[in-house]
Amino acid sequence: MTTAFNDDLPEQGQLELEDRRALRRVAGLSTELTDVTEVEYRSLRLERVVLVGVWTSGTQLDADNSLLELKQLAETAGALVLEGLTQRRNKPDPATYIGRGKAAELRDIAQATGADTVICDGELAPGQLRQLEDLTKVKVIDRTALILDIFAQHARSREGKTQVELAQLTYLLPRLRGWGDALSRQAGGRAGGGNGGVGLRGPGETKIETDRRRINSRMAKLRRQLNQMSTAREVKRDRRRVRQVPAVAIAGYTNAGKSSLLNRLTKAGVLVEDALFATLDPTVRQARTPDGRAFTLSDTVGFVRHLPHQLVDAFRSTLDEVAEADLILHVVDGSHPDPEQQLAAVREVFAEIGAQDVPELVVINKIDAADPFTLKRLITKDPQATEVSARTGRGMDRLVTAIADALPTLDREVRVVLxxxxxxxxxxxxxxxxxxxxxxxxxxxxxxxxxxxxxxSQLDNYPAPVA
Known part of the structure; x- marks a missing residue:
């Protein structure tokens, strides 16, 4: 094999050619099934997928961790992961994401493993999605579509379902595609009638134009519904403001243990599941500090790396619980291989929703399963962080005290006879x-x-007599 050198690529020498040109298998990504009945059931019900990611920066460990997270997302969506591959490149190929030659290799791998779906660890442009499907001969979806699918499965409330549908339609609209005659399916004159008669024949409306019009109409309706729901949420929030009850929002990476923490603090009884995005519908509960002050605790949707902008926009009213809180409990999974990356990813979303200036208390959860060196590293970077285990209750007393110290202080001391x-x-x-x-x-x-x-000011009408 001969190699062609290109002097116009100054970055070529920065990458090892073997890494750059190879699809590298990531060990431990295959979903292991031991029970034969489980194998039979899942082979009938679940999609068989191959994961592929492009590594453009950072270390190989960062690339592997990203693909391991994609595996968790795929399994949460109900897929059977057969293979995981990464490729090192300066940047994703603008046409096929991984390059035409690697797409052919991916097609062979999909055929050899019996996969029917390829999931890419990134958001693909409509053209990339179409060309990669044409080359691999299997369905291709990207990270954004996968996350949207999980949200659609887990949404329970009317507001949550509306938000997810709006995000899905926003994602789908630029990716509509027609096949064969679908692009030229037009109805001149009477819809569906091939001939409208003299003076009535015309180009009409193509099938894909009809789909776009219907999607835009549906999106407008969903936005109106969300505006009405956000108004109701704002009214409840205003009532809490008038009563001067401090608001604490529990936020953090998905599956960091936010719902478990809410249950431990308030006995809320919300769903707790070892799965990504188990909580989509916000829950608000009241709690008290040791000295008796009331405050509200809000459990919010978890964040993730490269959280789709469609979701951030659609969940704006829900995320306002974080942006308008008096204190954010930023929960991080202490047992995760890279908790610092989780902290950084969540803070990016904070900046996107305008919550970067809200006081933040970092809560390192799952310390019963965490590596001591990881915990020491996190505490060194943030000495004010609190270590807890929502599962065992360890460290909860310190957390409640830290919340009380961080809440806004009450304004006036009064002596009254009511x-x-x-x-x-x-x-x-x-x-x-x-x-x-x-x-x-x-x-x-x-x-x-x-x-x-x-x-x-209301109690001033009932002053206590001076002793």
Missing amino acids: PYHRGDLVSRVHQEGRVLTEEHTGDGTLMHARVPEVLA
Whole structure:
């Protein structure tokens, strides 16, 4: 084999030719099935997939970790992973993502393994998707489509389903394609009638144009529905603001243990599953600090590397829970091979939704399964981080104390006597403030407390007599 050198490629010497030209198998990616009945069931129900990624920067370990995450995503979606491959290149091929020659190799691998789908570790342009399918002769999807599919499977609430459908249609619209006569399927005059008569024949509307028009119409309807839902969510958020209840948002990488943490702190009883994107619908629960101050805890959708922009836009109203919180509990999986990368990926999303200035408390979860050296490295980088295990409860007392210290302080100290018919105000003092002393007298309930300014202005009408 002869090699052609090109002086116009200054970066060529930076890469080993063997790495650059090879599709490298990643060990440990094949989904192992030991039970024969499971094999029979999954071979009937699941897609058989080959994973492929292009490595353009970082280390080989970074590339392998990215493909291992893609494997988890594929299995969460219900696929059977047969093979995982990475290729080192300066940049993805603009036509076929991995190059025409490697696409032919990928076709042979797919045929040899019996795969019916190729999943690429990146977002493919419509042209890349079409050409790679033509060359490999199997269905090709990208990371974005895979994540959207998982979201579609896990959405339960009306708002969640609407958000996912809007994200899917946004992704699908530029990728519509027609085959054969579909591109020229036109109805002149009467729709469906081949001949409209004299003066009525015309080009009509192609099938793909009809599909685009229907998708755009559906997307407009979904946006209107989401606007109505976001208005209702905003009303609830305004009520909490008026009552001056601090809001704490639990955010972090997918499968970092956010829902487990919410359950441990509030006994919320939300779904906990060892799977990516198990939680899509936000849950809000009330909790209290050790000194009695009330605050809300919101469990939010998990983030991931290269989170599709369609999802960020569609879930904007949900992600506002993070952007408008008083404190973010940034949960990171301490047992993950690369937790620093998870922290960086989540902070990128924080910046995208305008939450980069919200106070942040890093919570290192799963310390019962984490490597001690990894924990030490994380604590060295962020000494204020709190180590916990939501599964065993270890470190939860320290976390609750850290939350109390990070929450906004109450504004005013008051001494009031509230008449017994104003039990509503007594209740609000307990819910929104911190009661220092309380005594029942002949004139009413004597209270010494620290409360928000809004509530204090209402309590000014009931001053306690000066001793």
